Amino acid sequence: MATPSDKLAQSLAALKSFQDAGVVAIRATNLTRVHRERLLKNGFIREVMKGWYIPVRPDGSAGETTDWYASFWPFCGAYLSERFGDEWCLGAEHSLALHTGHWTVPRQLLVRASRGGNKPTGLLHGTSIFDVRLEVPAAGDTEVIDGMRVMRLPAALIVCSPGHFASHPVEMRAALAMVADASDVLTRLLAGGHSSIAGRLAGAFRNIGRARMADMITETMRAAGYTISETDPFNDRPPVAIGTRQTSPAVNRLRMTWGLMREDVLARFPKPPGLPSDVAGYLRRVEDAYAADAYNSLSIEGYRVSADLIERVRSGDWNPEDARDREHRDALAARGYWQAFQQVKKSVGRILAGKNAGDVAQDDHGAWYRELFGPSIVAGILKPADLAGYRNGPVYIRQSMHVPPRSEAVRELMPALFDQLREESEPAVRVVLGHFFFVYIHPYFDGNGRMGRFLMNAMMASGGYPWTVIPLAERARYMAALETASVHQDIKPFAAFLAELVKRRKNEAQR
Template sequence: MAKPNELLAASLAELRGVTQNGTRSVVKSEELSRVHRERLQDNGFLEEIMKGWLAVNSRPSANNRIDAAWSTVYWEFVARYLDDRFANEWRLSADASVALWSENHSIPGQVIVRSSKANNQLVKLPSNTSLYLLRSKENEPAEMRQRLRLMPMEEAICNLSPESWRTSATDVIAVIGSIRGTSTLLQYLLDGGRSHVGGRIAGALRHLGRTRDADTIIKTLESAGYNPHEDNPFDPAVDLVTLDARRTQAPSATRIKTLWAKMGKDALNHIGFEQVRINDRDGYIADIDERYVADALNSLSIEGYEVSEELIRRVQDGQWKPDEDAQDHETKNALAAKGYRLAFEEVRDDIRKILDGAPTGELLEARHQDWFRAMFSPSVNAGIIKAHQVAGYRSHNVYLRGSSHVPLPPHAIADAMDALFESISEESDARLKAILAPVLFTYIHPFPDGNGRIARFMMNALLAESGAPWTVIPVARRDEYMNALEEASQHENIVPLTNFVCELVNAPPPPTGATAARKDN
């Protein structure tokens, strides 16, 4: 008789075949036999999304995937479920399409799906999300994007509700900024006789600086016999980015610029420390060194590493010897501590350049990947990761357990990072840079690992430009920190993070002996 572990191994082999060697995270119940399915569910490798549909959990010892990481399977489930139910006769609504065209992959509370085969049905899903299957008169054209059938970009803009222009302004602006000219927009407007929508789009374009395109829409509608009423559909109280009048920009780049403009005003109203000039540069650098142990201990602990003050000091003093000590060679915690020290030294040297007047936007653009490589060089040297894995930005999607925010897809990273460094260069208030740049860096999440640590290094490099001291985020306040990041990333509310950082800037660093390591869920 086969042993339990042998039976489980057989079921896992069956699952591997169904998921095409792990490339799928969602399966139909009928794709596995009842015996295999129940065994895998009992052992936590499968979780029910809804009747007939299951999510694969490759980490059953960790939190329940559906509860803690619904975003990791949500869009794949939506695509597979709708394909299974409607074949190719479905597409997402205007709002959902605009969000995805704009590189916003976060999970909305509800997605409306249009299909001639639908029956106006509400499909309830985990985490208080749902699909509403809206019956359309006929099969409607769609464009494919990452297995999802979207409403064409210009058509989606023309079909947005007036409310969406205010509640989803960042998404809308990111899409408008990527549309060249007005020809396709006018085709949808004229074919539907939608002069009121044309007036709304013209008002938006004029507000964003594309005056020529706004004039073209109004004049074309008037020449066709319509009397469009131009109206700015955005919230006039919100600061928005100005679009380039002559060339389009990638949606991810416009998204970052828009977020900087929108959140910058709120952050500036809540910054609680003054910008000063550092005259004693050697003294400032010496103070950074004094704070190193507390910084490394807390920053690594925030990311789930189990590090001690003794380990941090051993690395700092050059007593970490992987060639002589097997424990040093094998432990990921020691490798992380060594990498943090190497990256810290790079950042400290760059701060000296900043204090000497180096432009921070240019310096961070040139050096942030050097920090990343330094951070993971011990793991490369130990053979734990390959050199190509630290050779640039990530080439795969990443998801954040416990967060509703979904970082940008790989193809959007380079444009977004360019926009981030341009925003840093164009911003005159170093305090504002220190608040906004790190949160937008983690929003993009450009690297396969280490994004939180690099973001905190970036924060401190920019705080140095403002004259503020090197600031430690205490692991004891990790939940508050993460909640503030979530508010900024998911709800564009920068105030909690601004208040949090300013409080720490004005406080002494936490004592090293009081810091307790904790694991990241």
């Protein structure tokens, strides 16, 4: 007779068959009632709406959002395809977001469908789908990106609401910069007789420095007999020059967002003290900060570390062959943190010697990461290949609506980030935006928070700011500020938070 464990194993095997096939949205009819009820009871699936489920981790808390945010896009794609077949696509605004690599989970996903119900369908954690009964663009004007049916870029630019240009300037400029030739939009403008839209797009292209494309649109439309008045739909000029050569939309987004955020940082951050004359003294203070930094940084990531463990690691009383350390993930993390800290301190020394902070970070961050996870290699938990470079797959941040860029984009974004650090003249901007964009990109499967804080403190040194610890007690505020910056592109709370810590650290040093 089968035991309860045997029965659960059978149900898990059924669930695994879906996961092996890449299925995220599981319909009630895909599982027998017995399997479904057993998996629900044991916390391995969760109901999203009547008759639809997603796999979840059984150890997640009641309010855990990570499984849902990680499942949001594939679930929506599967659900919409099941409901509407091919007769649906995302609205223009969400289509443009995906074209530019912006996969943040929206509160409400707007969908065009010929059989749409003109009402929202509630999902988990306050998210929803609103399917609007509208004609779906012709097959030539739609495409599928990672399971989501979207409008092709030119069609989306034409249909996009005028106000979206001003309310989402970074996204819209990045989308416009993706258009390789005016003919991509002209064909559709002429076919539809869209003279007012043509004037808006011409003004938008001129705003980003594509004057030839703007002229081609206006001259061609006039030659075809249309009266056209060029209007600029943006409220301002781009914060940075947008090159005429094809550039990754993700890189364009980073550069423009950096340009928009830097003034908010400068308005809140204290002036830099400048490189210290006593380099040895600065490095001693960095070393003095190690214990507090290790405890707080590791604890923020959920590791349980004690003063005893930190001291054993510092003194070398740590042995990967010892059972208490070999089997203790916290000890491995603490030892890796110590090794990485020593590498970062060397990088700080180079910066204090006058080396460009961006160059040092680009040259050295790989060594920081290898040291951070070196003990896990020694213990056999990770393979050496795991430290080969940036991630090669998707990654999700616990409790965050922000979905980090695709792995292909990471390889373009990281050099762009170091270019920004290299070219940035203000140390405060390097501190705040260096940390923010590192964790926004999330270039590794693990360790991004610790690496982001190491990068932050290396940039602190570039302005003579003290090594600054982000306290565990402030974790909620810290994570909320990063979420606001990632999801709403508002850096002000994060800049104010770090500025407060720097001022506090300065006051402590003066006592």
